Amino acid sequence: MWTGSADAPPTARIAMLAPSLQPSERRVAETVAEDIEASIERTAQEVADLAGVGRATVIRTAQSLGYEGYPQLRVALTREVALGTSTARDDGDDTMLGTLRGAIDHFAGRLGQTTSAMTEETLERFVRVLDEAPRLLIAANGLSSPLGSDLAMRLISAGRPAEYLPDTLGQQIAATHLGPGAACLVLSGSGANRASVDVAAAARASGATVLAITSFPRSAVAELADVALVVAPIDATFRDELVHTSRAAIMLVTESVVGLLVGRRGDRAQRAQSATLAVISGSLSDDASD
Template sequence: MTRNAKVTSGASGTDGRPLAAKVRNLAPTMTRSMQRVAEAVARDPAGCAQLTVTALAQRTGTSEATVVRTARILGYPGYRDLRLALAAFAARQAAGAPPAVTADIAVDDPLADVVAKLARDEQETLADTAAGLDVGQLEAAVAALAAARRVDVYGIGASALVGQDLAQKLLRIGVIAHAHNDPHLAVTNAVQLRQGDVALAITHSGNTVDVIEPLRVAFDHGATTVAITGRPDGAVARYADHVLTTSRSRESELRPAAMASRTSQLLVVDCLFIGIAQRTYERAAPALSASYEALAHRHTARGARP
């Protein structure tokens, strides 16, 4: 059902809790046998660190090839690298080190260290997204959005916030855009889309049904479709003419995918916005000025005395 070819990408992690979060996030993309390996590693990282690839395959009732493939999906070059990471975690536990809140932040880290570590992680996420972004796909999406009669944006949860940000930006430069986070209203609106319209879906996992369904409807009705996703091999890509891939950032219990993905999604949204503003500058500049003036007038009027 795809109209165009798609792109692909990957990620990493080292601690017990982030590993458990990653397993939950990636489980829908794994086969059942791979899920058994991933769940065993997440449940008992210290114990699995002691096992050879053959022993782990026997414990989970799978094959050595499945174990290696699972390690790669979890972000490691091979099983040896995953095993080393698990051994490091076991050593940390044995030494009585404080538990980790994220992959590299301990529960007793000073707040200044938390700020520095999160800032570094955000920088890495942005750099990874920029490096992995297909500029050809981005240019095609910008061209479609700049020429669109109407733009519908679909997102759920944290992705809905990113969708609202994009819709607001587009409205301020004269592009008719609406963000939908209610799946029923999203489908109802998607039915109205036609050739010349654009539907854009935002889903970190690439498999969010409430986002994929309206995109499918828009696709079937002839609209140009765009997906912003961390999994270009996910189900959403089946109905996307253009796929914009974001970095699959490290997740943890306190910094889940909903938080980690937002940074890379916002970078893509800003790239789209600037690209569209460049293409439509003669229309965008006056529209942006008018919106600034209207907001300034509103603030002045509210502050004025009767």
């Protein structure tokens, strides 16, 4: 069942919940997502026939997505289409540059949905733990690994000490020794990376607070987390997310969260950033030949 913001559009909910839906419900959800405008006009029975399921499954799917029934889902789909968030621009330009522009337009068109599953309470608690934990371990593996390294550097530059170990076994060992009061922040787009799940479990067993940034609210990492920020996938279906995997939205959120932390820390963060800039300035050379 959907537990995020009531303002989250249907396609964002489908993308985030699809992996955890029953197979029959997933077929319904992806049938709807594949043709939003047609789904608005279809009855529950017509959707059921297309998905090869019973009408009751269509109704259950709508309820799993957080709507009272299929009529309410159709209304939400209508609103999403009216706001122009479910489709990307297609100007018929099939050149490489046109394709690139189309991909960027698609990303930009759905970027507003990135935070649709978040609430003020969850975000405030996440940043508070990030600020107050005496020890912070960053865990990220697979496609999320570069994000872990980048986030650790940004936090350190803001005066928030953070540990990031690229070795998966090293992450798990470090998580085992965290203990109460410490925090482990797990970055995992899928929320199902085995190494990241193991680190989260080890941190939780140690008594540490587990933070997570993921795209799927019912994933293993999200279930293990004390506080999870769910970043809506850019693509509308789980299949698209697997084929066109992107961590750009998660990177944007992590950068913005560091900005929130800097704002919370005030002068402490400003002094740390000034010290960081001084180091960077000292490493630059005026000699163009270097």
